[in-house]
Amino acid sequence: MRLDRIGVDESVAAVFPPERLVDRLADAADTDATEGAAADVTAVDGSPESLADCDAVVTLEHREPFLDLEWVHSIQAGVDRFPRERFREAGVVLTNSTGVHGDAVGETVAGFVLALARRVHEYAANQADNEWDRPDWDEAWTVAGERACVVGLGGLGRGIVDRLDGLGLDVDGVRRDPLPEPGVDRVFTVDELRTAVADARFVVLAVPLTDATRGLVGAEELAAMDDEAYLVNVARGGVVDQPALVDALREGEIAGGALDVFETEPLPADSPLWDLDDVIVSPHCAAYTRDYYRHVGAIVEESVRRVAEGDEPVNRVV
Numbered sequence: 337m338r339l340d341r342i343g344v345d346e347s348v349a350a351v352f353p354p355e356r357l358v359d360r361l362a363d364a365a366d367t368d369a370t371e372g373a374a375a376d377v378t379a380v381d382g383s384p385e386s387l388a389d390c391d392a393v394v395t396l397e398h399r400e401p402f403l404d405l406e407w408v409h410s411i412q413a414g415v416d417r418f419p420r421e422r423f424r425e426a427g428v429v430l431t432n433s434t435g436v437h438g439d440a441v442g443e444t445v446a447g448f449v450l451a452l453a454r455r456v457h458e459y460a461a462n463q464a465d466n467e468w469d470r471p472d473w474d475e476a477w478t479v480a481g482e483r484a485c486v487v488g489l490g491g492l493g494r495g496i497v498d499r500l501d502g503l504g505l506d507v508d509g510v511r512r513d514p515l516p517e518p519g520v521d522r523v524f525t526v527d528e529l530r531t532a533v534a535d536a537r538f539v540v541l542a543v544p545l546t547d548a549t550r551g552l553v554g555a556e557e558l559a560a561m562d563d564e565a566y567l568v569n570v571a572r573g574g575v576v577d578q579p580a581l582v583d584a585l586r587e588g589e590i591a592g593g594a595l596d597v598f599e600t601e602p603l604p605a606d607s608p609l610w611d612l613d614d615v616i617v618s619p620h621c622a623a624y625t626r627d628y629y630r631h632v633g634a635i636v637e638e639s640v641r642r643v644a645e646g647d648e649p650v651n652r653v654v
């Protein structure tokens with residue numbers, strides 16, 4: 337692969353200003369000591385014309401003209417929005433940004449967990465109505481000593497485990513191979529999911545959306561959860577059977593949840609999830625941080641260096 341010019345697609349603007357990454361990569365190219373590792377970087381809009389001189393692109397969205405490039409880098413960890421089979425057929429390398437989200441998502445999940453226990457979401461909602469309304473005596477509680485089950489122990493899961501462990505929760509985990517993980521008391525396989533979630537106060541989803549994980553949490557898994565438990569989804573909406581979740585919340589099978597991702601995004605205005613008690617809705621921003629472009633820049637820079645040395649780019653998916 338030869339990388340003379342890399343485009344930064346305008347779709348990244350949903351997460352950071354494209355010019356930040358363009359400047360970051362251009363600065364790196366200026367100072368790169370590795371012979372031949374530097375590539376020109378330019379802002380592109382996904383059109384064939386703007387991509388004409390590009391060999392690679394860094395992007396949030398998939399666009400058809402990308403199938404004519406050598407390499408596409410997703411600024412997200414999840415690559416479910418890219419047609420991977422067609423990338424394979426076209427011989428286009430696809431990489432992702434897994435590994436950089438653990439801190440931000442871990443802190444967001446810690447925030448959700450604390451808000452739900454300490455009722456912060458209610459105070460914020462009451463404040464919008466100038467309402468001085470204390471919780472009932474038995475509504476607020478503390479998380480130390482409670483159990484969490486983190487489903488998916490990759491980059492995201494690791495960041496989440498660290499924060500929840502630090503808050504004094506006992507943490508279990510679920511992954512495909514039940515390899516031990518520091519800070520995780522018990523590691524279950526996916527086949528044991530219902531057992532794994534049964535005694536957790538928080539079930540946190542941090543798996544990629546794949547054929548194997550679509551609908552992983554359905555009516556039976558929700559029924560297996562405690563009626564005082566909360567579902568936190570920072571993975572992808574499709575990992576949960578959303579109608580089954582709405583039913584479980586309405587019928588009090590679980591106590592509530594914090595949802596960052598949804599089957600349809602933006603979450604439609606008429607979704608029942610907006611108005612359910614003890615459900616925090618966030619607009620797929622659990623990983624947002626003003627350093628996001630720096631983190632993506634570091635991955636791309638490392639990949640450019642590796643490609644110049646004849647190796648594969650970092651985090652290759654296809």
Ligand code: NDP
Nearest residue numbers: 413414434488489490491492511512513543544548570623
């Ligand atoms: P990683 O690849 O680092 O980790 C994925 C984890 O999920 C691994 O522990 C893996 O198991 C596990 N896993 C994969 N497939 C299955 C399966 N079929 N059943 C059970 N476990 C499975 O990815 P990241 O942690 O970086 O990201 C995970 C996902 O989180 C992303 O794909 C993305 O969709 C989502 N995400 C959401 C963000 C947000 O803003 N809300 C931000 C970043 C990511 P094993 O250890 O056995 O390999």
